Amino acid sequence: MLTPEQTVQEILDKRPWMVGISASAQDNITATFEVVGLLRKNGYMGHITIGGHFPTYEHEKILTHVPGIDSVVRGEGEITVVELAEYVKDGKPLDDVKGITFRNRFGEIVVNPDRPLVEDLDTLPLPHRDTIGILLEKNRRISMLASRGCYARCSFCSIQTFFNWRPRRVRKVEHVVREMLQLYKKYGVRKFKFVDDLFIDPSKKSRDWILSFCEKIKKAGMNDLNLWLQVRAVCVREDIFLALKEIGLKKIFLGLESGHADSLKRYQKDITPEQNVEAVRILKKVGIPEISIGMMPFEPEVSLEGMKENIEFLKKLGTFDIRDVTGKFKPYSGTSLTEKLLAEGRIKRKNWYDLGDYDFTDPRVGQLYHMVMSYFGHAKPSLKHIYQMDYRMRKIEGRVMQPGLNSEESEYKESYLALRRDIERFIQDHGEMMLQLVEGTIEAIESGMTPSMEQEWMRKSEKKFHQAEQLTIPLFERISVLESQLGLVKKEPHSLHVAEVKVLLNQNSKSLE
Structure with missing residues (x-):
């Protein structure tokens, strides 16, 4: 950057x-x-x-x-x-x-007067892919767009106002598949990321579009794709996602936002916590390899009881990371919830362009959030290691997940997959560590948190996340071994290697003494 x-x-x-x-x-x-x-x-x-x-x-x-x-x-x-x-x-x-x-x-x-929206997205010229070589070298996904807009009315989102509350516009299946096929043949693209605001809506028309899309992908001979897309939980249906998995759906982002019914109503999600849980259950049953969720448990009106419901919700899901425990509504311009808070005089900004902040209605939630952000600060070094491992693993993936590997390369693939599973387990444990800290802090606040108790919780958090950093050392060592075996020993920018990790951890150990 x-x-x-x-x-x-x-x-x-x-x-x-x-x-x-x-x-x-x-x-x-x-x-x-x-x-x-x-x-x-x-x-x-x-x-x-x-x-x-x-x-x-x-x-x-x-x-x-x-x-x-x-x-x-x-x-x-x-x-x-x-x-x-x-x-x-x-x-x-x-x-x-x-x-x-x-x-x-x-x-x-x-x-000047507004310009009307583009009625037919297929009339727009295709993107100029002048940076695609850089992205492919880093084994990044290549962006695709099949639609614009969203049918929903979420109070935290500005998509509807940006598009003047127009219905979702969808490209023709043939045009989307043709663009993908061009990238597939010309550049060897296999990993696609659909950046649509919403890839699927609940209508029969949308379901038919998806099934047609899957059939045309298969007929085009693109049988080794790796797809990423984002949807709302209410749009998750087993038949649709079985079809998408068959053509290569590997990762999905699911905006759940909260496991507390009242928060979901204030967010105008038009969904229940139970429906959110059911959506994740279906995706797991179908076998989607990576399910990433979006959560904002902290919102202006949430109570301490509501936060407890969010904790139980995440436990029930069993699919989350540290950001899902700490997520907070941000008052972006253009959202109805931001306009409501501005009208109530609740948003505090240093200047006109500042994102701003607000006080929670329940001051105990404010105390909880203050402590959670301190915990998040303790977790940042290990989070940085997670991002660095992901960066280096993408480079390895680009070498070992190709078709037609010889026997030696197949062994490297198995080593990569085992390492990927262990890293994912570490990320899950990392999130559960934060979940336990937040759960214990809520109980302490309910019983009357004293300054000395607060300091004790801070020390506990710092110690736990320092221990988490130590656990990244063997993971980095295994990454380095694979890189060496594959001839990827050239040091990449923004990536720590084992020796540097150990130096950093030694420095952190001294600061804790």
């Missing part, structure tokens, strides 16, 4: 007459503003435009407070940004470009 300074230098070296920045994540908007400021400071005089979810909702504020930005592309940008570029290049006034907000030559902010 480039630093803001490196990004600016690359732009200045290419000397473009227009710079477009995609800035959907509100969490990282400060880095975007930093890049813009550095560009102007270093003499860049071209047009700078910005787009994405956050800029769409805060377009006027951005142009008011960030003088280096000339325009904001609102909503879908494919058609708008091309038209904007043509107008800028020709030096024409921007008043007729639909879907933008801009600063005119008098310094006034002008909000």
Whole structure:
């Protein structure tokens, strides 16, 4: 990942007459503003435009407070940004470009009419895959898009407002399969990640689309795929996921959010905790190898009793990691829950673009969250090791999970699969460790947490997660052995090797003494 300074230098070296920045994540908007400021400071005089979810909702504020930005592309940008570029290049006034907000030559902010959404997604040109080689070298999944939008009305999500509450739009099956086949044949792509807001909806039409998609994938001869997609729990049906597993579905992200019925109502999920559990049960029965869930147990109105229900819910699922125990609703711009909290004066922000925070209605939940975040801080070193192991394991996977391996390579594959299972077990144990800490902390708060008790829990957390770090050493050693056997001994950026892990752990041990 480039630093803001490196990004600016690359732009200045290419000397473009227009710079477009995609800035959907509100969490990282400060880095975007930093890049813009550095560009102007270093003499860049071209047009700078910005787009994405956050800029769409805060377009006027951005142009008011960030003088280096000339325009904001609102909503879908494919058609708008091309038209904007043509107008800028020709030096024409921007008043007729639909879907933008801009600063005119008098310094006034002008909000042009919205641009209608693209009715037929298949009319858009295919993405320019100029960075695909870098992604394939790192054994990353290649992004695909089969649809836009979502039928649901979740209060924590901004998808509906971004698309003006339009129905979900879906590409034709033939076009999606054809694009995949081109990537399959031209670049050897096998791992695809569908970045749709929602890959399946509950309708019969959507079910028929999925079954047709699976049949056409098989007819195209793509019989060694590795697919990733995300869905809502209410959309999980056994027949659909059996068909998807047959064509290579390996990983699924399931947005569950909470195991507490009242929280689900406030989130407007239109689902029950029992339905969430049933969805995970079906996916396990079908045999989907990786089930990743999204959880936000901490929300403004949740009670301590509600948090206890979340703990029991995660135990029942048996599928979670540390982030699912610590997840919290974030007040992103464009969501109805954020608007509600703003109207109530509950969101505290340092500045207009800050994500902000809020107090929980139940102060005991606030105390719990404060302690959980301290535990999370103790867990960060071992979490970092998990990410580093995952990075290196992806490189190994790219070598040993190919068809047509010889006998020696097949042995490496078995070693890889055994190591992958042990790493997954460690990740699960890591999450359960946090779950136990949170459960015990809730009981302590209910009985009247004293400052000395709080310090004792902090020491207990620090000790537990330090022990977890120690358990990563043999896993790193096994990764290093496999890398050596496969000729992958070149040190990759951002990856720790065994000697470095031991040094780091020794340093941490001294800090605990």
